[in-house]
Amino acid sequence: MDNTPTSSAADRFPAGRLAFPHRDLTGIGQLERHEILYLLDQAAQWVELNRQRTKHTELLSGLTIINAFFENSTRTLLSFEIAGKRLGADVVNMHAAQSSVKKGETLIDTAITLNAMRADAIVIRHGSSGATQLIADKVDCPVLNAGDGQHEHPTQGLLDALALREALAQQGRGSRDALADxxxxxxxxxxxxxxxxxxxxxxxxxxxxxxxxxxxxxxxxxxxxxxxxxxxxxxxxxxxxxxxxxxxxxxxxxxxxxxxxxxxxxxxxxxxxxxxxxxxxxxxxxxxxxxxxxxxxxxxxxxxxxxxxxxIITSQVEMGVAIRMACLDVLTRSARGVEGWS
CATH class of the missing domain: 3.40.50.1370 (Aspartate/ornithine carbamoyltransferase)
Structure with missing residues (x-):
């Protein structure tokens, strides 16, 4: 699928990496309004792909994504796994119950270990607030927060906004493709x-x-x-x-x-x-x-x-895959050498 921004999108957002200058996504609090809208617009194309019979692209072929979940999860883990695989990445799920964390390894040591495996992106879910930022500070690849303690769950906030935008468009209250708030x-x-x-x-x-x-x-x-x-x-x-x-x-x-x-x-x-x-x-x-x-x-x-x-509860689940595809795409563009992002 072509990820080149449309002319209308080019008019709405800064060019290239300036549209989303962050290496990591650890919270909504770090984002400007136009950066949120950029991720929502990017996710719209994946909504369309996910509704087709063939739901696969090789966009992230050759990249490895680690889903490191230190807290139990079903829908968030599954959603990130599906998102990575539909983008063509190799996806590895790490469950804390099966990891060395149970043997007393510190979170920092775990981060260093994951970093040594040369992952291209790490998705973290942890019971302690700030844990994802701690790991982000210790690794060389993008980190996505899949929920940390009572702090934030940014992709949930984004998918809820996307589901709401889709629903409002269906009600005739605005175009999902417009710069609507x-x-x-x-x-x-x-x-x-x-x-x-x-x-x-x-x-x-x-x-x-x-x-x-x-x-x-x-x-x-x-x-x-x-x-x-x-x-x-x-x-x-x-x-x-x-x-x-x-x-x-x-x-x-x-x-x-x-x-x-x-x-x-x-x-x-x-x-x-x-x-x-x-x-x-x-x-x-x-x-x-x-x-x-x-x-x-x-x-x-x-x-x-x-x-x-x-x-629109089932739509929220559907939008979750699209948003996580968009986040994985955008955050790995530098590693992939995408023009304007490297």
Whole structure:
């Protein structure tokens, strides 16, 4: 597939590497608005490829990508693996349970070991905030953050933005190929904000694109200082939903709670679960999102999650492969000697 920017894209973004000058992708916080839009535009071509019968290109042929996951994952790992293979790269998955980390090896020693294997890109998922940046500082190849502690999950924020842009285009509210942002949209993110790196990346990404972001959770699950990020906190879900154009539900991360923070799943659903009746408080055509995995009947009812005309949850999964293909493509252009990037 031709990765040469179109004339319209050339008008929208700086030329060559200036369109995306970063070696790594460790967080949305490091990106300018036009850099986010550039990655979304780059991903659009991969959306089209992934919908074809033949979903393969040799763009990254000869390159090796290591997916080093120190935390369990299904959809993120699978998505990165599919993305790398569809681009023609050799993809190696490293699971911490099978690595020397279990034998006491430090994260820095692991980084040095991975670097010695001459990978062309390393995708990192780790339970400690800042771990991906630590590894990025020790290796010679691009590093992509697949989630680090409670810090960020940048490709999730990007794929959510891409899914939302696709859905808005289908609603006739703007062309996905135009330099459109989310100005005028009110987006409510509800759930376990405190433990959610997805929430942080989405707050940064959506606000960079002009959206107004509301956050809703029980008091114990609302982190301090969200106002400093530009988001508006709520503890009343009904009030937070009032007139919202998009409702993004988050999973309760019970593995990080140790039985604290909420009285029970049933009580949580009563106050913060998204039901058809509660969704009526949002805008009439409000879109429903969830990064997954879903706890059906807790944060969201099945009949809401499966609404064909409102839910874009499966689209989020689809866009995840395209975004990760775009990120792998862009971050390896220097290594591949792409004109204007080396």
């Amino acid at each position: 989310f100005t005028g949209l009110t987006i409510t993110i509800c759930g376990d904000i405190l433990h959610s790196r997805v929430a942080r990346s989405n707050i940064l990404c959506l606000q960079a694109m002009g959206a107004s972001v509301r956050l809703c959770s029980p008091p114990a699950l609302m982190p301090r200082g969200v106002e400093a990020m530009g988001a508006q906190p709520f503890h009343d879900f009904d009030a937070a939903l009032d007139g919202s154009d998009v409702v993004m539900m988050l999973r309760l991360q019970s593995e990080r709670m140790a039985g604290q923070f909420i009285p029970s799943a049933r009580e949580y659903h009563h106050l913060y679960g998204l039901t058809r009746e509660r969704l009526k408080r949002a805008a009439p055509d409000a879109l429903v999102m969830h990064p997954g995995p879903m706890n059906r009947g807790v944060e969201i009812d099945s009949d809401v999650a499966d609404m064909l005309d409102r839910s």
